[in-house]
Amino acid sequence: MIRVENLYKELGSKPVLKGLSFDVRDGETFVVIGKSGSGKSVLLKHLIGLLIADSGIVMIDGENIGELSFKGLQRLRRKIGMVFQSGALFDSMTVGENIALALSSKKEFTKWTVKEKVKEALEIVDLAEAEDLMPSELSGGMKKRAGFARAIALDPQYILYDEPTTGLDPVMTDMINRLMIKFKQQKEITSVIVTHELRIVRDVADRVLLLNEGKVAFNGLPAEIEKSEDPVVRQFMTGDSTLAIGEKI
Amino acid sequence: MFRVIFYPIRGIIQFFEGIGRYFLLQLMLFRSFTSWRLNLVNTVDQMMLIGARSIPIIILTSLFSGMVTAVQSAYQFSSFIPSYYVGSVVGESVLLELAPMITGLVLTGRVGATITAEIGTMRVTEQIDALESLSFDPVGYLVLPRVLAGTIMFPFLIIIADFFGVFGGWVSANAQMNVSLFEFIKGFKQWFTPWDAWFGLIKAVTFGFAITSIACYHGFYTKGGAQGVGKATTITVVVSCVTIVFLDYVLAALFL
Numbered sequence: 001m002i003r004v005e006n007l008y009k010e011l012g013s014k015p016v017l018k019g020l021s022f023d024v025r026d027g028e029t030f031v032v033i034g035k036s037g038s039g040k041s042v043l044l045k046h047l048i049g050l051l052i053a054d055s056g057i058v059m060i061d062g063e064n065i066g067e068l069s070f071k072g073l074q075r076l077r078r079k080i081g082m083v084f085q086s087g088a089l090f091d092s093m094t095v096g097e098n099i100a101l102a103l104s105s106k107k108e109f110t111k112w113t114v115k116e117k118v119k120e121a122l123e124i125v126d127l128a129e130a131e132d133l134m135p136s137e138l139s140g141g142m143k144k145r146a147g148f149a150r151a152i153a154l155d156p157q158y159i160l161y162d163e164p165t166t167g168l169d170p171v172m173t174d175m176i177n178r179l180m181i182k183f184k185q186q187k188e189i190t191s192v193i194v195t196h197e198l199r200i201v202r203d204v205a206d207r208v209l210l211l212n213e214g215k216v217a218f219n220g221l222p223a224e225i226e227k228s229e230d231p232v233v234r235q236f237m238t239g240d241s242t243l244a245i246g247e248k249i
Numbered sequence: 250m251f252r253v254i255f256y257p258i259r260g261i262i263q264f265f266e267g268i269g270r271y272f273l274l275q276l277m278l279f280r281s282f283t284s285w286r287l288n289l290v291n292t293v294d295q296m297m298l299i300g301a302r303s304i305p306i307i308i309l310t311s312l313f314s315g316m317v318t319a320v321q322s323a324y325q326f327s328s329f330i331p332s333y334y335v336g337s338v339v340g341e342s343v344l345l346e347l348a349p350m351i352t353g354l355v356l357t358g359r360v361g362a363t364i365t366a367e368i369g370t371m372r373v374t375e376q377i378d379a380l381e382s383l384s385f386d387p388v389g390y391l392v393l394p395r396v397l398a399g400t401i402m403f404p405f406l407i408i409i410a411d412f413f414g415v416f417g418g419w420v421s422a423n424a425q426m427n428v429s430l431f432e433f434i435k436g437f438k439q440w441f442t443p444w445d446a447w448f449g450l451i452k453a454v455t456f457g458f459a460i461t462s463i464a465c466y467h468g469f470y471t472k473g474g475a476q477g478v479g480k481a482t483t484i485t486v487v488v489s490c491v492t493i494v495f496l497d498y499v500l501a502a503l504f505l
Contacts, residue, residue, distance in 0.1 A: 050378050070280075070386075077384045088379035090371075102383045150383075 001026050002047060002158070002192070007056035009042060016042050018214035019056070024207075029184055029191040031201050031222075034211035035236065040194040041085070043211070044160050047192060048080050049073045060158070078105070081151030085163040087143035089135040095122070095146045096131035099153045106154065121149040124186075125179060141172040145179070152183060159183065161193040165200065177203045198237065201225070210236060271466050274388065278396060278462070281389030285397070292394040299360050299395070299461070300402030304409060310355050311410035314347045315339055315417030323425045332426045336436025339418030344445040345505075348410035349452035350497060353460065356406070357489040361464040364395055365485040368468025369478040377469070392465040396458060403457030404450045411449060448504055455496055463489050 002024040009017040016039045024030040034040050045051040046058050049065045058065045063076060089098050099118045103109050109117065122128045125145040135143060144164060151159055164180065165173040181204055183189055193200060201208050201222050208225050210218035210233055217232045218225055225233060235241075285292070322338045368391055371377050380387045415437065422428040428436075464485045471481040 045378070048382050050381055074384045074386070077382060080382070082379070082382040084375045084379055086375060088375040090376055090379070091374075105384050150379075154383075 001059075001061065002030075002190070003057070003059040004043075004046075005057040005059075007043070007046060007058065008054045009039075009046065009051065010054055011042065016214050017046075017053075020211075020214070020216055022209055022216060022219055024190060024192055026190055027188055028206040029180070029193065029204055031193045031195065031205035031208045032211060033196055033198070033201060033208060033236065034217075036196065038211040039214045040196075040211055041162055044082075044162050044192065044194045047158075047160055048077060048082055078154065079157040081154060081156035081159045083144070083147050083151045083159065083161045083164055085166060087135070087138075087147035089138075089143060089146055089150070091135050094132050094134055095127065095138070095149075098135070098146065099150045102150050102153050117153055121153040122146075124152065124182070125149045141168050141175070144168070144176060148176075148179060148183075152187070152189075155187065156189065158190045158192070161191065161195075163195055164193060165195065165197055173197070173199065180204050212236075270470065271463075274392070274466050274469060275462065277388040278392055281386055281393045284386060284389040285393065288389055288394050291390065292397050295394045295398035296402050298363075299356075299398045300405060303356060303359055303402075303406055306355055306359060307352055307406050307410050308413050310351050311343070311348055311412075311414040312417035314351050315343055315414035315419075316421035318342050318347065318414075319418040319421035320425055323422065326426075331436075332422075332428050333432035333436035334439070335418070335422045335426060335428055336433040336438075337440045338436075339422070339433075340415055340437040341440055341445065343414035343418065344411055344441075344449050346497075348407050348414050349449050349456060350493070352403070352406055352410045352453070353456040353493040353497075354490060356403070356456075357460055357486055357493065360399065361460045361485050361489045362482050364461060364464035365468040365471075365482045366478055368392075368465060369471035369481045372469065372471045373474055373477060387469075392462075392469065395465055396461045399457040399461030400454055401457075403460075404453040407449055407453035411446070448500075451504065452497065452500055455500060456493055459492050459496060460489050463492060 004023075005021050007017050007020040008015070020043065032040050032043060042051060046053055046065070047060070049068070052066055060076060061079070063072070065073065065076070068076060089095070090101065093101065096118050099121055100114050103114045103117055118131065119128065122131055125148050127142060127145050127149060130138065130142060130146065135146070138146060148164075161180070165176050168176065177200060180191065180193065180200075184191060184204075193204065195201075205222045207220065208218070208222050209216060210225065212232050218228060218230065225237065228234065228237070318339050319335055322335045323332075326332070326334065368377075371391070377387045377391070380390060419428070419430060419433045422433055423430075467481045467485040467488070471477050473480070
């Protein structure tokens with residue numbers, strides 16, 4: 001279970017997160033939406049300890065990330081997989097080597113097991129033929145799927161997605177959405193997805209949180225957000241830039 | 250008005266912040282020494298990149314700097330100074346100053362800039378975040394192999410530079426002043442003490458550590474996109490050059 005309590009973060013001198021609190025239950029797919037610059041990716045980086053809060057608590061399975069030692073944080077991260085917006089593949093290695101590197105952090109895997117696991121992960125994302133390709137030879141969608149494969153290869157308990165479908169065509173977006181549903185069903189993973197695409201909310205989410213200017217504007221079920229009368233929520237859901245916040249719908 | 254007053258103050262604060270962050274990175278580097286076995290393959294790769302692939306440029310630069318020294322010695326020597334003394338001048342200049350200094354400056358451009366561009370690109374494309382998310386220690390994985398490789402390989406490069414610098418000096422002395430190899434070696438031995446060579450190696454280790462650690466630091470904390478990488482690379486070259494000249498003076502004052 002993930003618990004975030006009163007999370008504050010400033011970057012430079014600009015406050016980005018202003019007292020966020022929410023829970024993510026085991027096995028659920030929790031989608032965080034919000035406008036660009038609302039602090040979604042910053043929030044996600046706090047969940048894996050890439051950023052440490054100025055104040056507030058981020059707890060994962062009862063462990064406070066801010067209080068963990070370096071080794072403790074490394075141990076905790078083995079439970080978490082992260083899919084980056086750009087894929088963040090290591091560009092000096094092939095796709096297969098990228099996944100193998102992730103697996104090499106676990107001592108129990110032999111060379112043979114690593115090979116098998118790499119193949120298995122690439123088959124799940126339908127990229128078996130790309131094992132020997134370099135990241136520069138992949139399309140945007142293939143890079144994202146290779147990033148997925150790397151994140152799931154370690155069988156994580158939690159998986160964090162940073163804008164998984166941004167910049168992809170509708171067919172590829174659908175494919176990625178189906179992949180996220182497939183991971184969830186096959187591996188019973190707890191997922192946190194950061195996005196500004198409403199299609200993910202409709203297709204994948206168990207619960208949804210809307211971030212607005214570093215604060216929680218909505219936290220509830222996908223069906224509830226569709227019906228919400230809150231002006232901030234309405235503006236985001238309709239995508240109407242002319243709608244004044246505070247105006248009665 | 251306020252901007253005029255606060256601009257230099259902000260600059261000074263940022264300078265000390267930078268120094269503090271550099272030493273924090275060195276602390277993390279020493280902490281990551283425990284994982285050197287895990288990063289051995291990486292370190293050997295870096296030794297090839299930093300060391301072996303720098304040999305041609307080191308041979309070229311040291312050869313010509315030795316030749317120039319001999320030409321200038323010949324120009325300054327009057328007829329009262331025996332010509333074999335050119336071996337003494339070339340030997341001392343190359344071993345004590347030219348080989349370490351020229352090698353340091355050349356490798357700042359070749360090695361330092363490459364390291365910063367490489368690590369900086371990894372930073373701005375989230376590859377370092379990805380490493381951390383996979384439970385890797387990015388300092389152990391990226392910084393340690395490069396700093397170790399630089400510190401180990403620089404002395405070997407300086408030995409090569411010493412040899413080719415002195416050789417270049419003899420070739421030039423022979424062409425300009427008709428100094429035979431026997432005479433040149435006689436002059437070389439005149440002032441040579443083993444400490445001269447050791448001093449060059451002390452400089453090599455110090456410069457190797459300084460160049461690679463400064464380059465890793467600027468790469469590791471790169472901000473922004475391609476422009477940020479370019480800026481970090483330029484700063485690395487400038488800071489490393491100034492640091493080498495400064496360390497050159499400090500080491501000379503301490504050991505000579």
